[in-house]
Amino acid sequence: MRITLxxxxxxxxxxxxxxxxxxxxxxxxxxxxxxxxxxxxAVRGTPAFRGGVDDAPIAxxxxxxxxxxxxxxxxxxxxxxxADVIRTASMRAASHVRGRRSIATTxxxxxxxxxxxxxxxIEGSIFGCFQRPRPESAPYSSHEALPTSxxxxxxxxxxxxxxxxxxxxxxxxxxxxxxxVRTLTDTPAGHLTPTVFAAEIACDAxxxxxxxxxxxxxEIREAGFxxxxxxxxxxxxxxxxxxxxxxxxxxxxGITGKGITFDAGGINLKKPLTEVHWMKxxxxxxxxxxxxxxxxxxxxxxxxxxxxxxxTENMVSGTATRxxxxxxxxxxxxxxxxDTDCEGRVILAxxxxxxxxxxxxxxxxxxxxxxxxxxxxxLWAGASNDDALMxxxxxxGYLSGDRGWQMPLxxxxxxxxxxxxxxxxxxxxxxxxxxxxxxxxxxQFAGDTPWVHMDVGSKAYxxxxxxxxxxxxTGAPMxxxxxxxxxxxxx
Numbered sequence: 001m002r003i004t005l006x007x008x009x010x011x012x013x014x015x016x017x018x019x020x021x022x023x024x025x026x027x028x029x030x031x032x033x034x035x036x037x038x039x040x041x042a043v044r045g046t047p048a049f050r051g052g053v054d055d056a057p058i059a060x061x062x063x064x065x066x067x068x069x070x071x072x073x074x075x076x077x078x079x080x081x082x083a084d085v086i087r088t089a090s091m092r093a094a095s096h097v098r099g100r101r102s103i104a105t106t107x108x109x110x111x112x113x114x115x116x117x118x119x120x121x122i123e124g125s126i127f128g129c130f131q132r133p134r135p136e137s138a139p140y141s142s143h144e145a146l147p148t149s150x151x152x153x154x155x156x157x158x159x160x161x162x163x164x165x166x167x168x169x170x171x172x173x174x175x176x177x178x179x180x181v182r183t184l185t186d187t188p189a190g191h192l193t194p195t196v197f198a199a200e201i202a203c204d205a206x207x208x209x210x211x212x213x214x215x216x217x218x219e220i221r222e223a224g225f226x227x228x229x230x231x232x233x234x235x236x237x238x239x240x241x242x243x244x245x246x247x248x249x250x251x252x253x254g255i256t257g258k259g260i261t262f263d264a265g266g267i268n269l270k271k272p273l274t275e276v277h278w279m280k281x282x283x284x285x286x287x288x289x290x291x292x293x294x295x296x297x298x299x300x301x302x303x304x305x306x307x308x309x310x311x312t313e314n315m316v317s318g319t320a321t322r323x324x325x326x327x328x329x330x331x332x333x334x335x336x337x338x339d340t341d342c343e344g345r346v347i348l349a350x351x352x353x354x355x356x357x358x359x360x361x362x363x364x365x366x367x368x369x370x371x372x373x374x375x376x377x378x379l380w381a382g383a384s385n386d387d388a389l390m391x392x393x394x395x396x397g398y399l400s401g402d403r404g405w406q407m408p409l410x411x412x413x414x415x416x417x418x419x420x421x422x423x424x425x426x427x428x429x430x431x432x433x434x435x436x437x438x439x440x441x442x443x444q445f446a447g448d449t450p451w452v453h454m455d456v457g458s459k460a461y462x463x464x465x466x467x468x469x470x471x472x473x474t475g476a477p478m479x480x481x482x483x484x485x486x487x488x489x490x491x
Contacts (some may be wrong), residue, residue, distance in 0.1 A: 001126070001147065001148060001149065001150065001172065001176065002148065002149040002150075003122060003149070003150055003151075003152075003168050003169070003171070003172045004149060004150070004151040004152070005118070005151075005152050005154055005158070005159040005164065005165065005168055006104075006151050006152070006153060006154070006159060007153065007154060007155060007156045007159055008153075009031055009032075009033075009068075009104050009151070009153055010102075010104065010151070011068055011102040011103055011104035011149070011151055012068055012069065012097075012100040012101055012102045012103070013068055013069050013070075013071060013093075013097045013100050013102070013103045013104070014031050014032055014035075014068045014069070014070050014071070014103075014104045014105075014106070015071045015073065015090065015093040015094075015103065015104070015105040015106065015107060015125075016028035016029075016031050016032060016039065016070065016071070016072055016073075016106050016107075017072070017073050017074070017075045017089060017106065017107055017110065018043055018049075018051045018072055018073075018074060018075065019051050019074075019075050019076070019077065019078045019081075020050060020051040020052055020074070020075070020076050020077045020078075021051065021077075021078075022043055022044065022050065022051050023051075024039070024040065025075055025081075025106070025107075025109075025110055026106075026109045026110055027106035027109040027153060028106055030106070030153075031104070031106040031153055032070055035062070035063070035067050035068065035070065036063050036064060036067070037060055037062075037063060037067075037070055039060065039070060039072065042058060042060050042072070043058065043072060046058050049072070049074065050074070051074045051075065051076070052074045052076055053074055053075065053076040053085060053088065053089065054074070055073075055074040056092075057071050057072060057073045057074075057092050057093055057096050058071070058072040059071055059096055060072065068104070069097065069100070071093045071096055071097060073089040073090075073092050073093045073107075074089070075089055075110070081110050081111055082111060083111060083113070083116045083117060083119070083120040083401065084120070084401045086107050086108070086110055086111060086117050086120040086121050086124065087120040087121070087123055087124040087127070087401050088124065088467055088468045089107060089124065090105060090107055090120065090121050090122075090123070090124025090125045090127075090128060091124040091125075091127050091128035091468035091469070092128065092468045093105070093124075093125070093128065094124065094125045094126075094127070094128025094129045095128045095129075095468065095470075097129075097147075100147060101147055101148045101149070102147055102148060102149045102150075102151070103125055103147050103149070103150050103151070104150075104151040104152075104153055105121050105125060105150065105151070105152055105153065106153045107120075107121040107124075108120075108121040108122075108152040108153070108154055109153070109154060109155075109158075114154075114158050114161070114163075114164055115161075115163045115164050115166070115167035116167065118152050118154070118158075118164050118167050118168050118171065119167040119168065119170055119171035119174075120171070120401070121152055121171075122150055122152065122168055122171030122172055122175060123171045123174050123175050123178075124468075125147070125150045125175070126150070126171075126172070126175025126176065126178070126179065127175060127178060127179075127468075128468060129147060130178075130179050130182055132183075132186045132472055132473075133183050133186060133187055150172075152168065169299065170299060170486070173295050173298050173299055174295060174400075174479060174482060177291040177292075177294055177295040177298070177478065177482075178291065178475040178478055178479065180204065180287075180291055180294075181284075181287045181288050181290075181291040181473070181475040181478050182472070182473040182474065182475045183473075184197070184200065184283070184287045185280075185281050185283065185284040185287055185460065185461060185472075185473035185475070186280075186281070186472050186473045187280070188280055189261050189262035189279070189280040189313070192261055192280070192283070193237050193261060193313075194237050194238065194239060194240045194259070194261050194311040194312050194313060195237065195238065195240060197240070197259065197261055197283060197286070197287075197311050198214045198240035198242050198309075198311055199214070201242050201244075201286075201287075201290045201309065202214055202242060204290065204294050205244055205290065205293070205294055205297075207294075208293075208294040208295075208297040208298050209246075209297045209298075210244050210245070210246045210293055210294060210297045211244070211245040211246065212242060212243070212244050213242070213243045213245075214240060214241070214242055215240070215241040215242075215243065217238060217239075219241070220239060220241050223241070223330055223350075223354060224328065224329060224330035224331075224332075224350075224353075224354075225239075225241065225310065225329075225330065225347075225350040225354070226327040226328035226329055226330075226350070227310075227327045227329055227335065227346040227347050227348075227349050227350040228241065228310045228312060228346075228347045228350050229327075230321045230325065230327040230337060230346060231260075231266070231312050231314050231321065231340075231343040231346055231347055232312040232313070233319050233320055233321050234266055234267075234313075234314065234315040234316055234317045234319060234320025234321065235312060235313035235314070235315040235317070236315075236317075237261075237312070237313050239310070239311065239312040240259075240310075240311040240312070241308065241309065241310050241311070242286075242290070242307075242308075242309040242311065243306070243307070243308055243309075244289075244290065244293050244305075244306070244307040244309070245305075245306050245307075246293055246296060246297050246303075246304070246305050246306075247296075247301070247302065247303050247304035247305060248303075248304035249304055249306060250304065251304070251359060251360065251361045252304035252305050252306045252360055252361065253303070253304065253305045253306070253360060253361055253362055253363075253364070253484075253485075253488065254305075254306050254307070254308070254355030254356070254358070254360030254361075254362065254363040254364070255289050255292075255293075255305060255306070255307045255308075255355075255363070255364045255365075255366070255481065256289070256307065256308045256309065256310070256348055256351025256352060256354075256355060256363070256364075256365045256366070257285035257286040257287075257288060257289035257290075257307070257309055257348075257351075257365070257366045257367065258282065258283070258285040258286060258310075258344040258347060258348055258366065258367035258368060258369070259283045259285070259286030259287075259309050259310055259311035259312070259347075260279075260282035260283055260311075260312060260313065260314050260343065260344060260347070261280070261282070261283045261311060261312070261313055262279055262280055262282065262313045262314070262315070263279040263282040263313075263314045263341070263343065263344075264276070264279065264313075264314055264315050264316055265314065265316075265340065265341035266314050266315070266316060266320050266321060266340025266341060266343060267316060267320050267321070267322055267323060267340045268323065268339050268340045268341040269316055269341075270341060274463075278461055278463065281368065281460060281461035281473060282314075282344070282368055283311065284368055284456065284460035284461055284473060284475075284476075285366040285367050285368055285454075285456060285460065285477075286309040286310075286311060287475075287478075288366065288456075288460070288475060288476065288477055288478040288481065289307050289309060289366060289478075289481065290307070290309065291475065291478040291482075292478045292479075292481035292482040292485065293305055293307055293485075295478075295482050296482060296485040296486070296489075299486075301485055301486060301489035302489045303485045303488045303489040305485060306355065306358065306360060308350075308351040308354055308355055309351075310347040310348075310350055310351055312347065314340070314341075314343045320340070321337055321340055322337075322340075323337060323338055323339065323340060324336065324337070324338070324421075325337050326421060326422045327346060329349050329350050329353045329445065330350055330353040330354045330357060331353040331356070331357060331445065333349075333353065333423045333424070333444070333445065334419075334422035334423045334424070335349065335419075335422055335423070335424050335425070335426050336419040336420075336421050336422040336424070336425045336426070337425075337426050338425045338426060338427055338428070338429050339426060339427035339429065339433070341427075342369075342426045342427035342433060342438070343426075344367040344368065344369045345367065345369055345426055345427075345438050345441050345442055346426050348365045348367050348442060349441070349442060349445045351365065352365055352442060352445040352446055352451070353445045356445070356446060356447055356449045360449065361450070362386070362389050362449060362450035362451065362452070363446055363449055363450070363451045363452070364389075364393065364451075364452045364453075364454065364481070364484070365442060365451070365452075365453050365454070366453075366454045366456060366477060366481075367438075367453075367454075367455060367456070367457075368455075368456055368457040368460050368461070369435065369438045369455050369457055370433065370434060370435045370438055370455055370457050371435070371457055371458050372435055372455045372456060372457045372458035372459060373405075373407050373434070373435040373436070373455070374458070375404075375405055375458055375459075376458055376459075377458060377459055377462045377466040377469070377474075378403060378459070378466065378467075379403050379404055379405045379458075379459065380397070380402075380403075380404040380405075380454050380455060380456040380458075380459050380476060380477055380480075381404065381405065381406075381407050381435045381439075381454070381455040381457075381458075382394060382404045382405065382406045382407065382452060382453065382454055382455075383406065383407045383408075383409050383435075383436070383439035383443070383452070383453045383455075384406070384409075384450075384451060384452045384453070385409070385443055385446060385450065385451050386450035386451060386452070388450070389450040389451070389452050390406055390452055392484060392487065393452050393454070393480065393484055394406065395487075396480050396481075396483035396484040396486075396487060397477065397479075397480040397483070399483050400479035400480050400482070400483040401479065402476055402477050402478070402479035402480040402483075403480075404454060404477070404480065407435055407436055407439065408436070409436065409439060409440060409443060410436065410440075413436060413437060413440045414440055414444070416428050416430070416431060416437065416440075417437065417440055417441050417444075423444075424441055424444060425441075426441065427441075435455045435457075438453075438455065439453045439455070454477055454480075456476050456477050459474060459476040459477075460473065460474060460475075460476045460477075461473050461474070462474060
């Protein structure tokens with residue numbers, strides 16, 4: 001894909017914005033000059049379009065050959081236009097022009113921060129053009145819907161600005177890597193086995209300049225990944241661990257992501273049929289971690305990061321882990337598995353314990369563990385033992401439009417996670433499971449190392465459309481993780 005910053009409009013589609021008072025946004029009329037279309041009259045002639053952020057875009061076909069289609073999107077009140085609004089409006093516009101080869105957008109001219117606005121316009125244009133992969137092409141991305149070029153129409157000075165150019169490059173890489181993450185997450189589990197998933201991650205990492213190592217089965221056992229081996233016992237597929245290293249490894253940031261390529265629930269078989277069919281997405285967190293690190297490398301960020309991605313299926317068979325079995329983790333801590341459907345935290349415990357032993361400066365773990373505290377499709381749930389790291393991650397989420405909210409950790413809740421036969425249980429059967437209890441369990445493996453838990457269970461894969469996001473994979477929290485790495489590189 002080619003990204004261009006230009007003061008000239010030349011594309012198959014031109015995207016312009018109107019505010020809630022039905023007045024054209026900055027650059028809107030200039031963007032369609034010479035097309036012969038009276039955009040203001042077209043807007044006024046569409047009563048359903050009031051310029052609100054939720055209004056369906058207006059598509060105005062060309063009135064002459066070789067003229068562009070014009071897409072008008074609502075931006076809401078002038079004072080409320082932010083990078084988030086620009087990103088969402090760009091997504092709404094792009095979803096109406098899938099298959100067109102070139103898009104020009106004037107939305108980068110909005111807002112107070114030109115660089116952030118340009119990045120948001122590019123990201124939204126790419127996000128909105130994404131389509132789910134076809135099974136016969138899985139696990140490779142279906143790029144037919146992606147445009148060959150996105151042009152951001154700016155003043156000549158802004159188009160030459162080095163900061164704006166850098167933001168455009170980051171927007172492109174973010175969009176392309178998020179498409180990769182969403183493609184993997186939406187790939188049927190029969191195509192994306194743990195072995196195939198590991199190979200996909202390693203291949204993408206190698207292309208980006210990230211050191212990737214797929215551990216052997218002996219290495220998994222020697223590293224003490226008893227949680228992963230316990231979950232994997234019911235599957236005919238061998239478990240995998242992918243280790244990614246990028247940048248200075250003296251005291252890197254450690255990240256681990258849940259990679260369950262299909263979650264049947266184990267012996268505690270999942271019951272709701274409305275849930276089981278999308279358990280192919282239980283590997284979304286591992287894909288997001290890999291995507292963020294790959295993006296950081298492609299951008300040449302000066303940051304040190306080390307990731308551990310445990311990958312397996314959670315299946316039912318005669319060899320599956322039984323409730324009451326005990327798993328031993330890399331730091332020697334033990335977990336009594338009371339609920340085999342609380343498997344994600346068990347494999348993340350391995351990742352956290354291993355990274356802490358390697359001397360990382362801090363650990364972020366990500367998983368689709370619960371309903372993310374009921375925060376819904378817009379927010380992931382966070383928990384932490386370190387206010388500074390939690391603030392860093394939350395801030396990165398808001399900058400990227402990949403937002404989260406912090407949950408409390410109640411020390412007394414640890415008593416609900418005690419086992420009579422091991423150090424911890426993985427899920428209580430005496431009280432309903434929750435995001436807070438899952439975080440309470442994971443916190444024990446971090447020790448004194450700064451740690452943040454991100455539960456993206458309600459956000460990484462959505463079953464109904466939310467704002468401009470269609471049902472399916474969203475790629476969360478890849479954008480937030482990338483902004484964390486960008487922030488550390490800037491320091």
